[in-house]
Amino acid sequence: MSALLLALLLVPLVGAAICGVMAHRENLDRAARAVGLGFSAVSLVLVAVVWSLFSTSPDTARFQGRISVEWIPAFGVSFALGLDGIALTMIALLSVLVPIVLVFAAADKLPPGRTGAGFTALMLTTQGILVGVFAATDVFLFYVLFEAMLIPMYFLIGRFGGPRRQYAAVKFFLYSFLGGLIMLASVIGLFVASEARYGQGTFDWTALQGMAAELPLSTQIWLFLGFFAAFAIKAPLVPFHTWLPDAGAEAPIAGSIILLGLLDKVGTFGFLRYALPLFPAASRELAPLVLTLAVIGVLYGALLAAAQTDLKRFVAYTSIAHFGFIALGIFAFSTQSIAGSALYMVNHGISTAMLFLVVGLLIRRGGTADMTAYGGVGRAAPLLAGMFLVAGLSTIALPGTNSFISEFLVLLGSFPRQPAFTVIATVGIVFAALYMLWVFQRTMTGPLRGTAVVGDGPGAASAATLGGHDSGSDTSDDSWMRRTTARFGDLTRGEVALLTPLVALILVLGFFPGPVLEVLDPTVAATLSEVGVTDPVTPNGVAR
């Protein structure tokens, strides 16, 4: 399995290099996209093989397929990789989403001077680095890759993004980089502490975890906070979130999917892999703080999502609410809540990807992300509206969709230990329904209006008045008027085929989450024992 793991890391990077070379020849652009897609397909096959070989026995919870090569012997740094259940599911999600995203992006109009080959190379670079981030078992290697993944994403936003892409890219980079630097301080702190403990410093995760119980609480708290800063910015917890709506709105759709669906998960993944096992006492001590931020995020994100008029910012704010749920589950310390959070990370990736893709398909037709320019889309494009609804229902965790399982597990698992926080977060499910159905109603149902109006019949004129009535502006804008008469078709066969795998995942994981939960279970159990807590609820109810 080690070889396969190494291949998972290298295949996208090799693909990226080839695409990068091809980017210099304009006539190779289409070929480069095809090559990139081919490499991502190979990754998908590889991950399927690894998944089938992965053992779900509790003895092999941490890690399988280990590789370790000395890198900087003077500081005990090695290039060490290994898989646990959570890392594997994240890599699997990555490998599923990248090909879909590449196919979607192939139809995107690129900004002047940019090539599809360059875009593909950046996507595959991100994929390769992310595999490394999830698979790293050396804390220093993790740090290096954590910072390195900013680079391709910075260029994805800054080169291929919307009108304010420069501002968004710089903001994204600085936020993440700042968090990373604070984490570096803690990484070094860990090394120093391990030197004191073992006589020789190390960055090896297993060794560091082995001494976690002996670290004094005050040291743990300082080191925890360093990691926390990086992860709370990455998986944005309120109030460290303000870079996300800008980045999510300005990045191209494909970039937003990778950013919100995967890159941000490194934050919650980091909580699970680093914050909890390496600083168990600090995690227990500071849990109320994190839980407070998490629950604020659930409500704050939902209320702000309801108030957005930009479709992409809307999706970004819904994600802030979802990250709140994930953090709640992680810091509630129970088998169900942590398994729920780990599963939530996968499910949120799927549903957000679906939502962004549908929004992207809508924007391609209407030419703007402004919600107020749409209305009654369901009449012009019923399939598109249907897909929007499926994505929306998955986002609000309707039972029968994938997200229900994870949200239910998070809330059910958090309730026994943290009833107050859980009750507040549960109220969030009403807000979720509010923001999603409101957007659906405004854009998809009702009389046809806005950019959805087909042809230039009398409907176009009344559409302008109606749209103007809702948005309170834009009616005088000549270009907007022209857009109202633009043709507006339903999803093509190809577009439906692109969304089908995600719809299938949403439904299948809604009814059969077992295979994923089985892979997660041993790692969840290991995490819980590393934190040093036992489940509050036994099969017979709460221990009395």
Place this chain on the structure above:
Amino acid sequence: MSLVTAAAPLPEVLPAEGAAGAAWLLVALPALGALVLFVGGRRTDRWGHVLGVATVVASFVVAVVLFAGSLGLPEEERVRDLGIYDWIAVGALNVEFGLRIDPLSLTFALLITGVGSLIHIYSVGYMSHDPNRRKFFAQLNLFVAAMLVLVLGNGFVTLYLGWEGVGLASYLLIGFYTGRSSAGSAAKKAFLMNRVGDVGLALAIFLLFVELGTTQYAEVFARAGEISPGTLTAITLLLLLGACGKSGQFPLQAWLPDAMEGPTPVSALIHAATMVTAGVYLIARSNPLYNLAPVGQLVVTIIGAITLLIGAIIGCAYDDIKKVLAYSTVSQIGYMMLAVGLGPVGYAAALAHLLTHGFFKAGLFLGAGSVMHGMADETDMRRFGGLWRHMPVTFWTFTAGFLALIGFPFLSGFYTKDLIIEASLTAGPVAGWIFGIATLGAAGLTAFYMSRLMLMTFFGPERWKDLHPRRIDGADLEDPPEHYHPHESVASMTAPMVLLAIGSVGAGAFLVGGERLGHYLEASIGVPVEPHDLPAAFPVGLVPYFATLVMLIGAGLAYVLVGRREVPVERPQRVSLPVRAARADLFANTINEGVIARPGIWLSRALVYLDNRGVDGVVNGIAALLGGSSGRLRRTQTGFVRSYALTILGGSVVLVAALLVVGGAG
């Protein structure tokens, strides 16, 4: 509450075998129908309605077979679980996806698939002009499948799956006429108010998990006694919150009348006969919990009493035929709620009324739909009048439903409503009087508003003769004709109406006579307690006479106030305060608007301001400070990045140093 609840031992839950092993077909058939019609899309337009009807009828046949099988079993062997697979298994939690086959679930399955079949058949004709008929049948099939999961699930989480599933189907079908803005708003309102209730249901499930480590009915009910009384009260109240959302009970009743935006068959099936009774099902199903929680029971009863009065009062003021029926539904479910809150003396009464109500209210809605079908989709009763001559089948079947609803002697409602009134008298020395007067008084109001509806619609002068039909805003309708041409509906529509009318007439006597239903349900809800055996506010034997008396008073009053006067086509604006209040839904929407909606919007806007100026403002402000002036921030980005990065680096060096000190100390 002076209810003595002898906690009878629950019958053992046996595994399903034989024909019961095929119970999954009940759910699978309509689910498959929905899947084929959704995925098949326009390709299935030509035969979609046939498939839609066929799956539900087939499901009904399965239900009948299972029911017959259950009748052949000795009573203590009638409760069976069909485990299908482990749905969510994590640590101590194991949620099994399975079906509970017992008298209670089979009774509901028969109602859902039986009335469901009739309404599917009716819809073939009713929706024949709609280009989206196939989509309608897909959504209707989805509803039937979800509703069957709700009542057949063998645990609270499977119930929750069906619970939100019917919520989705209801959302889709209320908003079916996507061209109307009002339909979209009504659909959203219904889903949101339901989700408020769902929070209660979810929290109840969490509490059960904490207390017992399981959410499956079999274990929860067997071990209900282990839960502390305080927690049990909390659980029952939270379940009630869920029931209020789904069943349109106070204070979550305001969505149900708006739900009439959906096509009329939807109103009949979902918002009268089946889905809205799910709250009653939930409480009846959880009877082992409620039997141990007297406070929870009392609150259920009070909520029921408030709702049945609210519904009946508002029903008197509306001119829209569907809205009158909707408020009537709110009121009648209030009766059922009140009855299930009374415990063993009321369970069978509530369920008997639920079944007969399913027949006559579905019949009334289909009748209203038939009237609308013949009257260019008009719903304003002021524009009707004298229709009995033009649509005789509709008139006679509607009359059967009307008489059944107001409790005309020996028709369905007479038996089942009397059972509830009788049970309510036994609620205690004071409570018995209060609930007795409430149920009797509302029976009089019911007779009033229903007689008013009959008189305005079918009798009196033909007010529509000189009027032009109105275009219903945005709906998928052809342009309205010049004049109203009331006519009888096609046979595929009238046949279901006739069958439901037969049920409205005879079901009450059949179910209540010889306590057939009560005895059949014993395995699920315990041995029924006779109101005659309990101390009552006044002699229970007088109830039929009192009920008939108030019914006659109500109907007579309607005749004097409506039948003998001329009904103005335009709605009178100068009306007394009570009428005004009733027309405004007793201010329920105003309160929702003022207390929840507006403050919510203000909060949301305030947060946007905070997020832009506050949180992000602080960030950008710091950035500006670090990078120099804010002007430079905008003008020269490269310089800004460099200086900012330098600042970060400087800061982090300090941090690293600090940590080295700490690490060294550790």
